Amino acid sequence: MSALPTADSPAIELIDVSLRFISPTGASLTALRNFSMTVRRGEFVAIVGPTGCGKSTTLNLITGITKANSGQVKVMGKPVAGSDPRIGFVFQTDALFPWRSVLRNVAAGPLFRGVPKDAAYTKAREWIARVGLVGFENHYPHQLSGGMRKRVTLAQTFINNPEILLMDEPFSALDVQTRIVMQDELLDLWSASNASVVFVTHDLEEAIALADRVYVLTAGPATVKAAYDIPLPRPRVTSEIRYQPAFIDISRHIWEDLREEVQISYARTQLATA
Amino acid sequence: MTTDVSPISTNGAVYDAAERAAAAAPRRRRQLILTLRLAILIAIVGGWEIASRTHLIDPFFFAMPSTIVQQLWIWITEGTSQGPLWGEVLVTLEETVLGFLIGAVLGIAFGIVLGRDKLLADVFSIYIKVANSIPRIVLGSIFVIALGLGMQSKVALAVVMVFFVVFANAFQGVREADRSLIANARILGASPFQVTTAVIVPAAMSWILASLHVSFGFALVGAVVGEFLGSRHGLGLLISTEQGLFSPAGVFAAMIVLAVVALAADYLLTWAENRLLKWRPPSFADVGT
Numbered sequence: 001m002s003a004l005p006t007a008d009s010p011a012i013e014l015i016d017v018s019l020r021f022i023s024p025t026g027a028s029l030t031a032l033r034n035f036s037m038t039v040r041r042g043e044f045v046a047i048v049g050p051t052g053c054g055k056s057t058t059l060n061l062i063t064g065i066t067k068a069n070s071g072q073v074k075v076m077g078k079p080v081a082g083s084d085p086r087i088g089f090v091f092q093t094d095a096l097f098p099w100r101s102v103l104r105n106v107a108a109g110p111l112f113r114g115v116p117k118d119a120a121y122t123k124a125r126e127w128i129a130r131v132g133l134v135g136f137e138n139h140y141p142h143q144l145s146g147g148m149r150k151r152v153t154l155a156q157t158f159i160n161n162p163e164i165l166l167m168d169e170p171f172s173a174l175d176v177q178t179r180i181v182m183q184d185e186l187l188d189l190w191s192a193s194n195a196s197v198v199f200v201t202h203d204l205e206e207a208i209a210l211a212d213r214v215y216v217l218t219a220g221p222a223t224v225k226a227a228y229d230i231p232l233p234r235p236r237v238t239s240e241i242r243y244q245p246a247f248i249d250i251s252r253h254i255w256e257d258l259r260e261e262v263q264i265s266y267a268r269t270q271l272a273t274a
Numbered sequence: 275m276t277t278d279v280s281p282i283s284t285n286g287a288v289y290d291a292a293e294r295a296a297a298a299a300p301r302r303r304r305q306l307i308l309t310l311r312l313a314i315l316i317a318i319v320g321g322w323e324i325a326s327r328t329h330l331i332d333p334f335f336f337a338m339p340s341t342i343v344q345q346l347w348i349w350i351t352e353g354t355s356q357g358p359l360w361g362e363v364l365v366t367l368e369e370t371v372l373g374f375l376i377g378a379v380l381g382i383a384f385g386i387v388l389g390r391d392k393l394l395a396d397v398f399s400i401y402i403k404v405a406n407s408i409p410r411i412v413l414g415s416i417f418v419i420a421l422g423l424g425m426q427s428k429v430a431l432a433v434v435m436v437f438f439v440v441f442a443n444a445f446q447g448v449r450e451a452d453r454s455l456i457a458n459a460r461i462l463g464a465s466p467f468q469v470t471t472a473v474i475v476p477a478a479m480s481w482i483l484a485s486l487h488v489s490f491g492f493a494l495v496g497a498v499v500g501e502f503l504g505s506r507h508g509l510g511l512l513i514s515t516e517q518g519l520f521s522p523a524g525v526f527a528a529m530i531v532l533a534v535v536a537l538a539a540d541y542l543l544t545w546a547e548n549r550l551l552k553w554r555p556p557s558f559a560d561v562g563t
């Protein structure tokens with residue numbers, strides 16, 4: 001076996017990773033224990049697990065913001081080191097720059113990376129058109145609806161051509177209808193790219209509708225409870241797929257696993273507040 | 275299901291009337307406020323004048339609106355004892371603006387650097403607390419001794435007055451900058467310097483501008499007190515001269531000139547602030563004015 005990165009090494013590998021947070025008072029909290037996960041190139045992976053189990057922490061390990069205590073985290077076959085320009089990240093909270101217009105928000109990545117202004121704005125206009133926001137170039141984020149802001153966020157992320165796209169509950173703040181529209185939008189943009197995606201959510205149906213593979217995590221400390229391949233054909237239309245019998249079967253099957261963990265996690269919060 | 279057309283048109287007319295009434299309400303309210311404000315002004319100024327003329331209060335100590343206006347008129351037409359009025363205003367204004375600019379630039383620069391660097395912040399915070407707790411206005415005496423009766427001592431005092439306010443706000447603004455915006459900028463490819471210019475400074479801008487608003491007033495206080503403590507020109511000296519002559523009308527007249535200067539500056543700063551912060555959603559605070 002060779003440790004050298006090759007063109008066909010997986011996009012992301014977490015190998016037996018453990019991570020403990022030490023609070024300033026000295027108390028320690030194990031967030032991840034013996035966590036292993038592999039994301040193949042071009043694969044769409046979803047991670048589901050109860051709130052607070054360590055999903056965001058997993059993404060932070062991949063970006064290198066957080067360092068593991070033991071185990072290995074590899075991106076494209078190499079251990080993560082510092083910030084990686086190939087990684088795109090969509091945050092749960094609204095992270096658009098409120099003082100920048102839509103155009104300047106979308107152009108932010110190329111501008112930061114030294115692309116000349118004209119070229120950056122031309123490219124930004126293309127992406128604004130792709131997410132259907134022509135005419136809103138000069139609006140500020142506060143003048144847009146939640147769904148429109150998410151479109152800007154997607155354009156802002158995809159304009160950098162990320163090879164790896166990490167998304168932390170990106171649609172959880174949206175209403176149900178808007179969320180489904182945005183899921184289709186995301187699949188559209190993703191299928192035109194060759195990005196490998198890790199999509200964190202606590203919504204099992206969202207995970208199944210989007211992903212090739214769904215990882216179910218245990219209630220903290222997180223470890224992989226099970227991983228499921230989702231054999232639903234692509235292209236998918238998320239608004240319709242959830243009524244297909246195959247979808248419902250998969251959904252029921254995974255829920256059996258997830259329910260236990262949610263119950264454990266819920267019982268803990270009950271204890272904590274009792 | 276049947277549709278009836280006529281009620282819609284009558285409803286439309288009703289809505290039109292209701293909308294017109296709703297549109298007229300704020301206008302009437304503004305007129306009411308303006309009228310009440312004028313009434314209060316007339317009551318105070320008129321009451322003061324009458325009380326002085328009937329010797330309810332002693333005009334020798336408290337002057338009268340009419341003598342204040344006379345004094346102002348003399349200054350405008352014939353100049354003050356130190357020279358033409360606009361010259362005195364200009365001297366004070368120059369000291370104020372210079373002190374304000376220097377103090378603001380230093381305050382913003384230090385605020386951003388210390389806000390970005392935890393170690394520097396921890397080291398310097400104690401000294402800034404100490405410096406901030408000194409009543410800074412007493413430094414004016416030192417400055418007059420060290421820098422003389424000229425402009426420098428007033429500018430120095432204005433700088434000191436402005437610096438700490440702006441610094442504290444810039445520092446706070448940097449500290450409160452949204453973590454997720456910083457993380458987003460880093461992921462999008464921003465260098466640490468780009469994070470500072472593209473995220474930290476704009477995020478701190480509303481804090482900084484709010485402090486600039488207050489601190490222009492402080493700069494004016496610094497300049498006037500500096501002139502008061504020792505100078506050859508300026509509105510502070512004018513006040514101190516009139517005080518020496520036991521002329522309350524002169525003191526009040528100089529106060530009015532100062533108030534006009536301060537209000538004009540405030541107006542300018544509000545205008546600049548609105549232009550710089552036009553990305554902000556309109557807040558409830560702005561609706562009333």
Ligand SMILES: Nc1ncnc2c1ncn2[C@@H]1O[C@H](COP(=O)(O)OP(=O)(O)O)[C@@H](O)[C@H]1O
Nearest residue numbers: 021029031050051052053054055056057058220
């Ligand atoms: N920087 C940190 N310091 C200490 N504890 C943390 C930190 N980040 C996360 N945690 C803890 O680790 C656990 C997992 O957090 P997180 O990954 O955010 O959960 P999730 O995203 O699944 O809701 C939580 O109990 C959280 O309180």
Ligand SMILES: [Mg+2]
Nearest residue numbers: 055056057168
């Ligand atoms: Mg999370």
